[in-house]
Amino acid sequence: MSVLRIELRRSAAAGTALLASVVGVAALYIAPGRWSAGWMDLALSVKEYMILLWPIALAAGAWQGRREHRAKVGELFATTPRSRARRMLPVLVAMSASVGLAFLLVVGAGGMRIASTAAYFPPDVVAILLVGALSLIAAAWLGLGIGRLLPAPVTAPMLAVAGVLLVFFTAIMRPDWMGAILSPAYGSSPFYPFQTIDPRVTAVLAIFMGGLALTGVLLLVARGPRAFAAAALPVLLGLGAATAIVPRDEAALVAPVDPVARELVCTDDAPKVCVTRVNANVLDALTPLARQGLAVLAKMPDSPTQAHEDRRAYLVEDEPVRDADVVTIVVRIDDHGGLAHPDAVVPEMVFGLGAGYGDPECERDAAVERASAYHLLGREPVSDVGVIPGMIEEDPQLNAEAVTLWQGLQKLPAPEALSRVTAVRDAILTCQDTTGLLSR
Structure with a gap:
């Protein structure tokens, strides 16, 4: 726990939490009318703003991932008896805690505004928000792995730009089911107040993001070319599993209806x-x-x-x-x-x-x-x-x-x-x- 406290205090975790929180809350309150109707609208708006939050988490992870290279202590730490996986555990926990806390603060900032007026709480909101938090953790862990693999100063800013483009273009790509798998912002544009996200779409995003997170972890702890190559296996398996179960019907993919909300x-x-x-x-x-x-x-x-x-x-x-x-x-x-x-x-x-x-x-x-x-x-x-x-x-x-x-x-x-x-x-x-x- 003392090591974790040090990581939270001295790593990029605190700065990441602050930056993501400020950006997320500011994005919400620029247009509160988009989500003031209720909890699902808030969840969809936070999901839409993944186009900002996801690249921040990705870039922050990459910045943190190059720390040993920046301090020139990689060879020194490699001589210690502790495995690299154990040494990296506090880093993983700190970064996931930082982006998770930021996500919670953004949702809470919107939830406090609508708590007294929102008349209906759809159960799907919980799953959508949990997978949103998982998406940010996956971005941070993937960034850690890429930052360790490519420890150049330009890696983090380049990943930030790439993250924005990736979230945006995968959200609008065709066929729709591919966007549902790949983009944490897919399906977030509200067209009517009783819109929702199909639970199967939420599930396939969770599967893919889980695979992406594991790939980031393996890149961070891998030793040798074979281990680095094997790191791609979790994301490929996640993509394959998500592709097998993702719905193909338009009613599930394009602005599905919550029948209870429409009663x-x-x-x-x-x-x-x-x-x-x-x-x-x-x-x-x-x-x-x-x-x-x-x-x-x-x-x-x-x-x-x-x-x-x-x-x-x-x-x-x-x-x-x-x-x-x-x-x-x-x-x-x-x-x-x-x-x-x-x-x-x-x-x-x-x-x-x-x-x-x-x-x-x-x-x-x-x-x-x-x-x-x-x-x-x-x-x-x-x-x-x-x-x-x-x-x-x-x-x-x-x-x-x-x-x-x-x-x-x-x-x-x-x-x-x-x-x-x-x-x-x-x-x-x-x-x-x-x-x-x-x-x-």
Whole structure:
């Protein structure tokens, strides 16, 4: 233990922990909105930032691995009765402890922020984070081995650059299953709040990283050319085993869905408002807004009576079959885990006139639909820029045409105006052209 304490104090371990912690926490807090929705989003974000943490661990290991060469004591230590493996054990433990602690600090820094708002803790998060820690340990141990094998001053910085490129390009390589095996950042880009990582993908990464770690250890303790050559065996065996069991189906590889996170949590009273389990913490804030939107839509006959969060898995699922009794809502989470853009909830519900997504192949007139929606809202149409989150520009002519149509509706008797708006909604539902329905 005294030797280990010396290693922790005098080696690169402490500096590695500090650097990796600072970089990881800074990367998280540059964009807290990416992971404020819950634990899985946090796990995916930390996994994504492996593009920074993994090269740091790799380079730190390489810097530490050349210590004996730098101090010119290799031949001296070789004459001692202790085996090289025993002498290197404190180094391995110190480096793994440093990167493990850094990883824990990064996860903890994000976890403290969302602990009070995250409504759902997926069990897969634990496995994803444990394998993330294993990946950093593997990088540090591999770096130790390479640093001992190539003890040049440029080895560590070159490995840092190579590590960034390796993590990035293997994460996007094709076929997808190869990226799942090789990259500690694979599958980390979140596309919807109920996304997860398939347990089989997590398992194959653990197998490959375990083999990589053992190869690093063997490079660090090897004596002679044959031992150095044999060091490649663990990573090759790990790659072979991972290749044999990695899933090949797209549903497991490309943004898979956590069905429990996507389950609906609903209000007890009517009109019913439902959100996914992962966003259950915003149900109370969303309910009055959603009911206001339903009340606006209720001006038309046969309008929806329930509001549900949009649960589409954009990359792996087709558009769901429309439920005439349900209007969907896009739920957004702000940087603090609460409901983002509450002012957009009612307009977004009304803009579709309760008709759902509609068939993209159908002829639709955006100006007609905007004028109809704003007639129900009782105010003059305005540009979607500033109303719909993420909308940054649109053709000014579109809103000018919508205002003209809206003004025409205002001149009509209320029943006639509502009848025309309803006709627009019905045309959307039956895939008919909506052009001219407000001006006939």
